[in-house]
Amino acid sequence: MxxxxxxxxxxxxxxxxxxxxxxxxxxxxxxxxxxxxxxxxxxxxxxxxxxxxxxxxxxxxxxxxxxxxxxxxxxxxxxxxxxxxxxxxxxxxxxxxxxxxxxxxxxxxxxxxxxxxxxxxxxxxGASGETPASAPSRPALHVVPDAVSAEVLLTNEVGLHARPAALLARAVAELDAEVVVRYGDEEANAASVLALMGLSAPGGKSITVVATGKDAREAIRRIEELAERGFDD
Amino acid sequence: MGCTAADVVAALRAAAEVVKEHRDELVRLDQAIGDGDHGENLRRGFTALLSRLDTEEPSSPGKVLKLVATTLISTVGGAAGPLYGTAFLRASAAVGDLEELDSDAVASALRAALDGVVARGKAVVGDKTMVDALTPAVAAAASVDGEVAAVLSAAADAAAEGAESTVPMVARKGRASYLGERSAGHLDPGARSTSLLLRAFADAAAKA
Structure with a gap:
């Protein structure tokens, strides 16, 4: 243990x-x-x-x-x-x-x-049965000047489903960075697995990852690496 | 004359007998608006209590009440476990190390029990719970000037009336609250068991 x-x-x-x-x-x-x-x-x-x-x-x-x-x-x-x-x-x-x-x-x-x-x-x-992605997670990060962003292709079949969402949240949890994931018109705080799942981002599509903070670049790098590995699916 | 530890034990043995007799009735009441386990849960708890009373001899009324609390908490299995467990635990604390309980001690033990149930279950009068039986019982106990038996008897009468008052109520706490309006027209099993227990205590005190 x-x-x-x-x-x-x-x-x-x-x-x-x-x-x-x-x-x-x-x-x-x-x-x-x-x-x-x-x-x-x-x-x-x-x-x-x-x-x-x-x-x-x-x-x-x-x-x-x-x-x-x-x-x-x-x-x-x-x-x-x-x-x-x-x-x-x-x-x-x-x-x-x-x-x-x-x-x-x-x-x-x-x-x-x-x-x-x-x-x-x-x-x-904070976990509710409602669609978490539609709830405002925090102020939109695109107005923050030092934000780093990247388009990330979801190469796995199921997309941002439960396990991949958990992996993504975990990958950035310990970093000093605020990370938001966008898909379509929806936006989710990467700290919330449920919000990420609520995006319903399917495999084969791209999500936009926006990060701020000291470890913003590292956060993006980790998410890109995860996606490239197909979230180990 | 007050209640000794032996008197309290006798009252609890009588209560265990009453719980056994009314097991099926409480199950039926609970099947109507709850999960149907109240009678069996209480029977299990009081049966466990009887066997502990056979082997242990708590030296004061407060220690007897504490034994009841820990036994019910660990054996009842339903909401009645934490609720009656908290009630007896608070009653035990209220009487402290007294060798004998006089009417004032009994009245304050009942008050402490009610406070404990309310703190644990967050129910108020009108929610269709044991609080509807216990609240008037506490008030009646405080208003009677007399022997322990008279105090408990007044409490039991008031509890019976309070229990009956739950029939038209719509449940706002516990499993019955999921039924909404459909919970009206039924006697609340927790209020019923509270009134049964107080009646058993009163009858035992009258015999002591």
Whole structure:
């Protein structure tokens, strides 16, 4: 688990064991180095939440930088909150009100990128079921004088789908750069996997990448390199 | 005369019996507007409590209440676990190390329990939850000047009335809230179980 040593962990609390595992599987695919632990069902395998298992998962998922907890329905939230309150240091845990699937994916990618506990929690809370690309992410960067931009051809078949979007977000996450991706009339913040996916940019088409900041050129270079490799599809 | 740890244990054993008797009724109520597990969840929790009471002898009323809290939290499995768990935990803290509970202590334990449930579940009166039974119970307990049994009996009566008041309500919390208007016309299972528990405590206190 040394790879996860510096990353925020995730705990998925659901009434259903299958649901918790499914969400953890989906989120984990985007974040190979993040501990995403599912906790679902009662001790006897029925539907419900098991307080003791949540307490254990919180401890197991915490590699030193804290844990973000997502839940499915009301009593899972209450169980999660009680488990956090019982911890030695409740401030290391954040129970977030977020859509379970989108929130877990967004949080996992943010955690993979090395984001702090507060930022991972914010990534989950900022994930909504609506088309993220249409939401204004931040001021349009084309007015910024020192912006660097490039047209990047999506050489893979599926285009900017879930996994490629996650790879792109991860590639620039640690850089000191603000990166925006445009496709057609839509614009997405490259820090948000969901916003990138919301662009629905298909394979064979080009996206425009605009970056500012100290590492702007490096951000563009990394995205071009990813695209050239076909996002390893 | 106040309630000793042994009296509180006796009241809880009586409550466990009542929960068992009403298991099917609570399941039916919950099937109508929820996920149908309330009766079974509570039965599981109180059965676990009985076996812990068989092996452990908490030395004060507060310690008994804390044992109830930790048992329910870890065994109930549904919303009733954290809610009743928090209620008993707060009640335990409210009575502290008292050797015996007098009426004032019982009334303040009930108040603390309600505050805990509200803090945990964020429900208010009118949301069609156990808060609709517990809130009038707390008010009634505070208004009675008498023995513990009288205080609990007034609380139980008020809780029963409060539970009945949930029938026409449209649920705004918990699984029933997903039904919207269709939740009206049904007794809330959480309010019902709250009223059953308080009645069991009152009856046990009257016998003590």
């Amino acid at each position: 040394t790879a996860a040593a510096s990353r925020v962990g995730l705990v998925i609390v659901s009434h259903s064991d299958m649901l918790a595992n499914g969400v953890a599987e989906l989120a984990g695919q985007m974040a190979p180095d993040v501990s995403v632990l599912p906790v679902g069902g009662t001790e006897e395998g029925g539907l419900g939440t098991d307080y003791g298992s949540v307490v254990e998962a919180l401890a197991d998922a915490d590699s030193g930088t804290g844990v973000v907890v997502l839940y499915d329905l009301g009593s899972a939230k209450m169980t999660a909150e009680m488990a956090v309150e019982s911890a030695d240091d409740p401030s290391r845990y954040a129970v977030v009100d977020a859509p379970l699937v989108e929130g877990a994916v967004a949080a996992a990618v943010a955690a993979q990128g090395g984001a702090s506990l507060a930022d991972v929690a914010a990534a989950a809370e």
